[in-house]
Amino acid sequence: MNLFYTILIYLADFALKVIAFFNKKIKLGIVGRKETFKLLKHNIKDTDGTLWFHCASLGEYEQGLPIFTELRKNYPKHKIVLSFFSPSGYEIRKNAPFADVVVYLPLDTISNAKRFLNIVNPELTVFVKYEIWPNFLNELKRRNHRAILISAVFRENQSFFKWYGKHTRKALFAFEHIFTQNEKSKKLLELINYNTVTVSGDTRFDRVFNQLEQDNIVDFVSKFKGDNLCVVVGSSWPEDEKLLVDYINNHANKSTKFIIAPHNIKTTQIESLKQSITKSCVLFTEKKDNTIENYQVLILNTIGLLTKIYSYADIAYVGGAMGTTGLHNTLEAAVFGVPIIIGKNHEKFPEAQAMINIEGLVSITDKESLKYYLNLFIKNETKRRQYGDNNKDFIKNNKGAVVQILDYLRI
Numbered sequence: 089m090n091l092f093y094t095i096l097i098y099l100a101d102f103a104l105k106v107i108a109f110f111n112k113k114i115k116l117g118i119v120g121r122k123e124t125f126k127l128l129k130h131n132i133k134d135t136d137g138t139l140w141f142h143c144a145s146l147g148e149y150e151q152g153l154p155i156f157t158e159l160r161k162n163y164p165k166h167k168i169v170l171s172f173f174s175p176s177g178y179e180i181r182k183n184a185p186f187a188d189v190v191v192y193l194p195l196d197t198i199s200n201a202k203r204f205l206n207i208v209n210p211e212l213t214v215f216v217k218y219e220i221w222p223n224f225l226n227e228l229k230r231r232n233h234r235a236i237l238i239s240a241v242f243r244e245n246q247s248f249f250k251w252y253g254k255h256t257r258k259a260l261f262a263f264e265h266i267f268t269q270n271e272k273s274k275k276l277l278e279l280i281n282y283n284t285v286t287v288s289g290d291t292r293f294d295r296v297f298n299q300l301e302q303d304n305i306v307d308f309v310s311k312f313k314g315d316n317l318c319v320v321v322g323s324s325w326p327e328d329e330k331l332l333v334d335y336i337n338n339h340a341n342k343s344t345k346f347i348i349a350p351h352n353i354k355t356t357q358i359e360s361l362k363q364s365i366t367k368s369c370v371l372f373t374e375k376k377d378n379t380i381e382n383y384q385v386l387i388l389n390t391i392g393l394l395t396k397i398y399s400y401a402d403i404a405y406v407g408g409a410m411g412t413t414g415l416h417n418t419l420e421a422a423v424f425g426v427p428i429i430i431g432k433n434h435e436k437f438p439e440a441q442a443m444i445n446i447e448g449l450v451s452i453t454d455k456e457s458l459k460y461y462l463n464l465f466i467k468n469e470t471k472r473r474q475y476g477d478n479n480k481d482f483i484k485n486n487k488g489a490v491v492q493i494l495d496y497l498r499i
Contacts, residue, residue: 093222093255094197101195116175120192128169128207131189137166140210142193145174148216149181150417151239154294154490155214159497160186169208173219180391196221205231212497214238215263218246222255225262237266238493239291241438242273249276267493270438286496288489290439296395296423297487304399312380313345317402317466321348322394323416324407328431329361331455332405336385337366339459344466347397349388351407351416358389398424402472403465405429409451415440422448423483427465427475429458448479 108115132138141156143149149172160168170187172178182190194200201223213228213235220237228235237260247253248260260266260282267288268274274285321332329350336346350361362369369385380386388394398404404421408414410431418440421428428449434440443449452458465472 090255097196097223113175116179117173117192120175120178121194124191124194125203125207127189127191128204132167132169132207137163138169138208138210139163139166140169140171140208140213141187141216142171142213142219143173143177143216144219145172145177146180147417148219148239149177149184150295151291152214152216154291154298155238155493156184157186158490158494159212159214162494162497163211166211169210193221193224196223198223198227200224201227205233209233212236217241220248220256220259222259225259229262235263236493236497237263238288239489240266240268240273241270242268242276244276249280265496267489267496286492288492289486290419291489291493292417292419292439293483293487294490296417296419297483299395299420299423302396304396306393306396306400308375308377308380309347309386309397309400311377312347312383312386313400314381316343316345318345318347318400319403319405319462319466320398320401320421321346321405322398322407322421323351324348324405325351325411325413326357327410328405328407329364331410331452331458333361333364334455335459335462337364339463340367340384341466342384344384346385347388347400348385349394349397351413353389353391355389358387362387395420398426401426403427403429403462407431409434409437409440418443418449419483422479425476425480427472428479429461429465443479443482446478446482448475448482450475 104114105118108118139159141152143152167188168186170184170190171193173193178190178192184190194204205227210233213233215237217239218241242248247256257280265284266277267286269290271287274287277285350358358371362371365385367384368382369387370380370383372388372390398421401421401424404426406416406418406421406428408416412433415430415434415437418428418430422443428443430440430449430451432451432453434451440449444451450461452461
């Protein structure tokens with residue numbers, strides 16, 4: 089099985105190099121991995137104490153960030169290595185302030201694992217959620233290095249729990265402790281006799297709760313919204329935007345403002361979105377602060393503002409679940425105490441179902457259901473506040489994972 093896995097990795101490497109000719113994102117990863125060992129050698133000396141944090145992409149980074157920043161404080165003299173597998177994480181967070189060096193994780197071969205760990209030699213390794221790379225993890229275990237997995241989520245259909253999953257299952261035992269988001273994940277691990285497990289919850293609750301302590305004022309958004317009710321659309325995809333544009337064009341009243349933050353901010357897509365909207369609409373890059381209040385729709389063709397802008401929402405629509413790309417972070421909006429609307433494909437996102445159960449979030453299937461719920465929350469202030477308060481309480485009641493993990497690491 090080990091040989092079979094290694095062959096698959098080399099086949100994947102070849103396939104990615106071919107795809108890179110046609111896919112800019114994949115090309116970024118291919119090119120970036122060529123620089124990994126050079127960056128490590130340049131930034132890390134044999135005498136350095138190091139910590140290694142690994143995330144698949146941006147979402148896992150956000151989950152790990154509360155732990156990463158606290159460990160930075162606890163280990164001020166150590167070098168911190170942050171690695172990503174996906175360009176969507178690396179390219180956005182390659183200048184993470186707590187890290188001394190940020191790199192792409194090399195492909196999971198035995199030789200890469202040994203070479204990587206020869207340079208980094210981490211005192212502690214933290215992996216996030218379900219990023220399991222057997223050769224790296226087995227090499228960590230062989231060297232008796234400490235490693236933990238945080239905010240982990242497991243499902244029955246994963247290879248760890250199948251008859252053919254011996255190789256990946258073995259990799260889990262490289263972690264001295266696994267912190268899961270839920271009891272179900274803990275029970276699955278216990279079925280394979282992995283027993284050093286704590287149900288700590290999702291560190292994202294701590295991450296978003298901390299946002300309340302930040303300065304969330306964005307002057308041009310304050311002026312754009314004024315005293316009007318505002319719907320903030322976060323990380324939307326074309327499948328979401330098609331329904332939202334129909335509502336804006338045909339059903340929205342003049343006193344309701346809309347801020348749309350598309351996931352993809354390529355110029356062609358942004359221009360297409362703007363042209364499809366018949367109400368007065370302005371892009372972030374076109375805005376003039378002295379006239380921005382005259383527009384009904386603001387499109388953010390930039391990144392980095394959404395977490396603050398959710399503070400201006402009276403209603404939030406979080407994208408990704410109308411299609412199959414995956415639901416984006418609903419907790420970022422929930423912490424500000426607003427009702428949330430999402431698409432229909434949210435089965436793999438337990439926090440979404442939990443918010444549905446507590447009446448903080450609703451799932452829509454088409455333009456008619458979107459119209460119904462937007463009108464409900466716009467016209468019914470009592471219902472809007474009820475859903476918003478339920479979401480705020482949900483965040484408050486579920487934070488605390490960071491404290492549990494840090495307490496364990498102090499042992």
